[in-house]
Amino acid sequence: MNRKLRLGVNIDHVATIRNARGIAHPDPVRAARMAAEAGADGITAHLREDRRHISDDDIERLTDQIDLPLNFEMAATDEMLAIALRHKPHAACLVPEKREELTTEGGLDAHGGENHLRRYVDELAKAGIRVSLFIDPSESQLRSAKRLGAPVVELHTGCYAEAGADSWEGELERLVRAAALADDLGLECHAGHGLSYDNVGPVAAIPNLVELNIGHFLIGEAIFGGMDSAIKRMRALMDQARAEALGSRSA
Ligand code: PXP
Numbered sequence: 001m002n003r004k005l006r007l008g009v010n011i012d013h014v015a016t017i018r019n020a021r022g023i024a025h026p027d028p029v030r031a032a033r034m035a036a037e038a039g040a041d042g043i044t045a046h047l048r049e050d051r052r053h054i055s056d057d058d059i060e061r062l063t064d065q066i067d068l069p070l071n072f073e074m075a076a077t078d079e080m081l082a083i084a085l086r087h088k089p090h091a092a093c094l095v096p097e098k099r100e101e102l103t104t105e106g107g108l109d110a111h112g113g114e115n116h117l118r119r120y121v122d123e124l125a126k127a128g129i130r131v132s133l134f135i136d137p138s139e140s141q142l143r144s145a146k147r148l149g150a151p152v153v154e155l156h157t158g159c160y161a162e163a164g165a166d167s168w169e170g171e172l173e174r175l176v177r178a179a180a181l182a183d184d185l186g187l188e189c190h191a192g193h194g195l196s197y198d199n200v201g202p203v204a205a206i207p208n209l210v211e212l213n214i215g216h217f218l219i220g221e222a223i224f225g226g227m228d229s230a231i232k233r234m235r236a237l238m239d240q241a242r243a244e245a246l247g248s249r250s251a
Helices: 012-021 028-038 056-065 078-087 114-126 139-148 158-163 169-184 200-204 216-225 227-250
Strands: 006-010 042-046 070-074 091-094 130-135 152-156 188-192 209-214
Touching (some): 006 188, 006 216, 012 216, 028 056, 056 078, 078 114, 091 114, 091 152, 130 139, 169 200, 200 209
Parallel strands (some): 152 188, 188 209
16 A cells, blocks of 8 residues: 555646637646645646647746656657657656547557557657556556556546546446556556546545546636645545545554
8 A cells, every 4th residue: 555645737728728818828837836836746748749738848848947757748659759858757658649639538558559659668768757658447458558668557537537426436446456456567556537626535545556647627626726725635635535545454
């Protein structure tokens, strides 16, 4: 059981609001600084091929100006690989990307795409960047991640989040089993997508998870109560769920 669950804050949607006006405000780098002050353990940013939110300049400023580890989300393309190798973020999370999607729908097909992904995993790792693969919580995807030599996987929690509390039991069980298998395989296990105050607890209680990455909900909540309050409340809910899970295990 990992006692401490890290919170990575995804600041993409600060850039979404900025880009709606094509001006410099609000600045995602300022949001990253505030997230750090509020207790975030890392910053995540996804540079999409169409640059719909985060820009190349944001990545440059995040790597130069923010002390927290940067988790650079990227598609497995040569353009993104070159950018990652130039900036050398702490971590790179390989995600699937379709131009027409609203957000990252479903995990990367590490199983079907082993041949394509291998070079990206190898080159990022050679540059000292910690590689993670954003995958669905399934055994075949985890085993492929292991074969590819990625040290980290991030489990896609979208199906769990979409199911809602009345019917998320099956999806939660998939996440629990996948996180346990990741641990058995020696993979560091993260999770994220669609997490909110209402659904974070059961995921935070999964003992093998080390990090949650949360974006859209936190940035939305920050509109109402500020970044500081949104991040502190999320942190508190995660810590409480983890402490209760720890207590029930030792009881
Ligand atoms: N993790 C990954 C790999 C993602 O692509 C995203 C969404 O960009 C998130 C976590 C965060 O998801 P959400 O914005 O729904 O919290």
